[in-house]
Amino acid sequence: MKIAIMGAGAVGCYYGGMLARAGHEVVLIGRQGHVDAIRRHGLLLDTRSFREHVAVAADTDAAAVRGAEIILCCVKSTDTQQAARAMAPHLAADARVLSLQNGVDNAERLQAELPQRVAPAVVYVASEMAGPGHVRHHGRGELVVGPATLTDEQTRQFVAAGIPIVVSDNVAGALWAKLVLNCAWNALSAITQTPYGKLWQSAEVQAVMRDAVAECLAVAAAEGVTLPDDAWTAIVRIAETMPGQLSSTAQDLARQKCSEIDHLNGYVVRRGEAHGIATPVNRTLHALVKVLESGFAA
Template identity: 60%
Template sequence: MVTTSSPPRLAIAVMGAGAVGCFHGGMLARAGHSVTLIGRPTHVDAIRTHGLRMQTQWFDEAVALRVSTDASAVAGADVVLFAVKSPDTESAGAAMGPHLAPDALVLCLQNGVDNAERLRSVLPDHAVAAAVVYVATEMAGPGHLRHHGRGELLIEPSPHSTQIAQALAEAGVPTEVSGNVRGALWAKLILNCAYNALSALARLPYGELVQRPGVVDVMRDVVAECKAVAQAEGVTLPPDVDATVRRIPETMPTQFSSTAQDLMRGKPTEIDHLNGHVMQRGEALGVPTPANRVLWTMVKLAEHAFADSRPAEQQPRR
């Protein structure tokens, strides 16, 4: 990559063309960058035929870009936006590894706090930078992105972070390079732990969720546990975590959590990397996390209830 006063058009690959990947890839494509989305056949076929429908708070239009179902489509990319689900981190990273350009930056846009480290373990010869994503989005149908609010990014420093941050900002995605991405990732984890499981179990968006009896009190217990685990981990949290948690229903009132979206579609969730991660680290560090344990357990039960309700021909082999 070469930095100039007028940034060059970048070749961008999006590994994991779900809601987060489609939002950021689509915004960069609208700004003139060469973008390839890599995702499931249902979305790829729809986008290839009709373009990516971006129904955002600012515009509603079809965006033309390249699509593929194969990890080899990362070949030649300057930047890979890595946005697969957390359980797929190692397998997706290994699949694209042989095709990455030597100087490509892999920008990790995932939930959870340890995905960049896990990705580096399978891509030891490539630059991987963690990012914190603040956007409310969903895939409303094949090739159809619906945006509910926000959209900013916080990026870990790397040799090319400043360049991609500038490109994202010019594309309408406010982006900052920060020296405390670890603290910001934990702050985001705390938000997810407070809202994701409850939104999923109640099947309610954030604005309605917090109006239900007892919800705010449960969230307060979850947040307190998360902060205690973070402190035991030596994480420096931003000073406004509690205020940020309280503001979510105002900034994203119609948003269902990603865990809720997964459960409603019958897909496995990322709960092991959210409340489950806090529970596991709490056990290792001697910090009690009963509220997080209950939410993790309830979501795991909901996952199994869906799996057991499927017709026999759709059940996984055991």
């Protein structure tokens, strides 16, 4: 398969690296520093089971998507519209575009700019960029997709590359379940710069998380979304399986970069307002992260 990764950050580099390692033609589209390092040495794919340099093409220009049959869009939610417009002139008419992004509405925002079919994929992976061209994998790596998102052969190729694919008839519910996870963990980890395991040791933090989750579930119900029954179990699992991990929002703030908080807790606040549902905990978490971001360059 020929695959383009639009947004070669921690998520994009992990999935792109795994697919390239399996022999697929992959191009990573990202920032100059990462591209330069990858061109010189390959992508350093540093996982829990192996550490190796993977030969993979890299570019800074969205035109590199040309000819790809699958495009994994992994840019920050704040860059979705810009990325779609940059890719649009270069996409094959039959290309499959998958949104591997936080938040619940990025596929819709991509679809508004692109004639190609766009589908959401729910991402469960813990990874970080440890340096230019160096992605470090901390755990998991599965994707949840709808029944017609990939062909049977493409699904087999992803699985063979070490990327588990879960096919679901309720991707909207899975997207919201991931949003609930992010709303519970991301801002708290970012504000305190504390990994999940240590946060979980605080009963007070757990109480705040329960309140944030309850607000999310109320908004989801008003949106007509059916979530799995194990929302809290999934939150507990994060603490148990990734105790040393900082949230992506925490990593952004540590690098003095603006985060996706407007598309996480901020999204719940906005949809709550639309339905007349109070979301004071999510509003507070959103506001505190925005204060911390206020001194950063956009």
